[in-house]
Amino acid sequence: MGSAEKKFSATEESDSKHPSDWGRAMAVAMSRLVELAHEAGDVVEDENLYGEDLHLYVTETDHGANITMSWTPSTSPSRGPADEDQ
Numbered sequence: 001m002g003s004a005e006k007k008f009s010a011t012e013e014s015d016s017k018h019p020s021d022w023g024r025a026m027a028v029a030m031s032r033l034v035e036l037a038h039e040a041g042d043v044v045e046d047e048n049l050y051g052e053d054l055h056l057y058v059t060e061t062d063h064g065a066n067i068t069m070s071w072t073p074s075t076s077p078s079r080g081p082a083d084e085d086q
Contacts, residue, residue, distance in 0.1 A: 008036040009070040016064050029069040030054065037073065048073070 010032035012025040030049060037044045049071070057068040 006037075006040055006042075007070060007072045008033045008040075009068060010036065011066050011068040013061065013066055014064045017060065022058075022065060022067055025065075025067040026056070026069065029067055033069060033071045042073075044073075 010029040012029045012032070014022045014025040016022070031046070033054075034044055034046055034049065037048075052071060052074060055070045057070070059066045059068070
């Protein structure tokens with residue numbers, strides 16, 4: 001994949017302090033990680049996040065929480081759904 005030594009990080013805001021309401025902010029941050037990898041010149045898709053360690057950092061805001069997801073891609077590409085059929 002080429003980003004083995006790169007680390008990507010994205011922060012999104014949730015307007016709730018309840019963890020059960022943070023899903024959308026987490027999903028947007030995860031999608032942003034893939035966008036950042038594209039911007040860095042890597043050929044990745046959402047499926048490249050499968051099997052990867054994603055780090056979550058949550059900070060409280062006045063009205064909710066900031067959700068920060070970070071990702072350091074592994075040296076070998078993750079198996080995507082198309083690879084599982086082979």
